[in-house]
Amino acid sequence: MAAIINIFKESILDLRRFTDENDEAYNCWEVVEMILKPFNCQLKQHKGKYTITNYHELNSPAWIYDWDTLTLQSNTMNTNVINADDRKYSSTIEQQKVKQLKGVDITLRTSDLPEDITGRDLSHWTTVWIKKYYSALASTEDPKILVMYSLDPGTGSENNSIKLASPFSISKESDDEYFILQFDYRLISVTQDSTVDTSLPAGVDNPSSYVTVKIEVQYPDGIWYETTNFALTNTSWKTFLSTGSSNVVTGNITENWGYKVTSSGQYNVRISIIPTPGRENGTWKSAKWEITDIQITMGSRTIYDTQFYQEIETSAAISNYETEMYVSDADQVSFLGALLKYDVASEAYTVSRYWNTYGGTEEIKLLDIYARNILNNRARYKNYLKLKIYDPSNTITFNSIIQIKDRYYVFSTFKKDYLNEKIEAELIELNVVKQTYAPIVEKTLTTVNGAEETEDEDDE
DSSP: OOTTSOHHHHEEOOGGGGBOTTSOBOOHHHHHHHHHGGGTOEEEEETTEEEEEOTTOSEEEEEEEOTTTOOEEEEEEEEOEEEOTTSOBOSOOEEEEEOOOSEEEEEEOOOBOSSBSSSBOTTOHHHHEEEESSEEEEOSSOTTEEEEEESOOOOSTTTTEEEESSOEEEOOOSTTOEEEEEEEEEEEEEEEOSSOOTTSOTTOOOGGGTEEEEEEEEOTTSOEEEEEEEEOOOSSOEEEESTTOOOOOSTTOEETTEEEOOSSEEEEEEEEEEEOTTOTTSOEEEEEEEEEEEEEEEOSOOOOOEEEEEEOTTOOOOOEEEEEESOBOOSSTTBTTBOEEEETTTTEEEEOOOBOOTTOOOOBOHHHHHHHHHHHHTSSOEEEEEEEEEOTTOOOOTTOEEEETTEEEEEEEEEEETTTTEEEEEEEEEOOOOOOOOOOEEEEOSEETTEEOOOOOOOO
């Protein structure tokens, strides 16, 4: 996202991230912490306002929203650094030292959601699908039903077909993964072509002799593989489910439980009607059928927690900071806690992958930025001060960053005495010099969302 975009307004999270293993909701404060933490942000309340701040950004844009309507009131640069060299201080200043860190160890808690993996509403026929029919429109009775009408069996690879307007991404996690296609369908009508099919009794209009549904899958190599053909004969609703279907295997791409994930990359599906093989001499003059409730989901798989580690390689420190995260980037939209963005043009949800600090060009994972901010701030021993500072002009607030000489400080505690025009506070030094880092190290754990994976016991 660009620096002019408010990530907390534009980002989307699945609400199931905020329930525990017993399906109990976390409290509001826990939810706020989960969301703000990977961005190094804090929630503060001061002078009748709630403020979200990232003190690693000395000066950056500030968005102000109306509490009741959440409408944007202003968006201006926030100059929050106040030079206090010429201020008066209390005669007694207590100083302590905060020790430096070697590394940051983050455990990301996640799992896989049994949801559609395309990141879009597959019933949005106008923009989500490319339709190659004489007519293909949403039903006037139920807009979630697509009514397709063909006047020409045709011979082209995309004739009488629908496919996703843009592919969907799958991140391969293991060698035994597959995805599943499911939809409901029915035949409305079919009329025989004037060409006589001599294999049929005279005057017989047998739909099963004319129309076949063909399923194709496009893999990351860009090739479309034909997987399944079945006769379109039913005039009442019926469900197609790739799991357990008698799929036609082509190039060992399709498994009889779904469509094998061969590699990470872009996938697509195409659903067509074609003349029934062997019946090409007696095909249809017109064919009308309907489809609804299309779902593309991952087959049963386990997404494990991930450990991330970042360090200052040249540091002589020995201590690490350990923490847990529940919200972050993800490889695909079905990961629990994935940060998503909705693309209006494609009507699809997309995952966040690479981020920059404000004004930076790092293009790295969000958790890497989080770890680097922590380490930059703890790269050396720093000051912790208890003092009283005079503020007769009332320009210092709890959100201010105080500059004393060449060092910056943020408030840990803040108490204003308006009568005596002074602030009693505890300040902790903020180190802002960026260190040099290698890419963050990732390690797959054996836990799923913080719990050890359990195996089903065999029936006795």
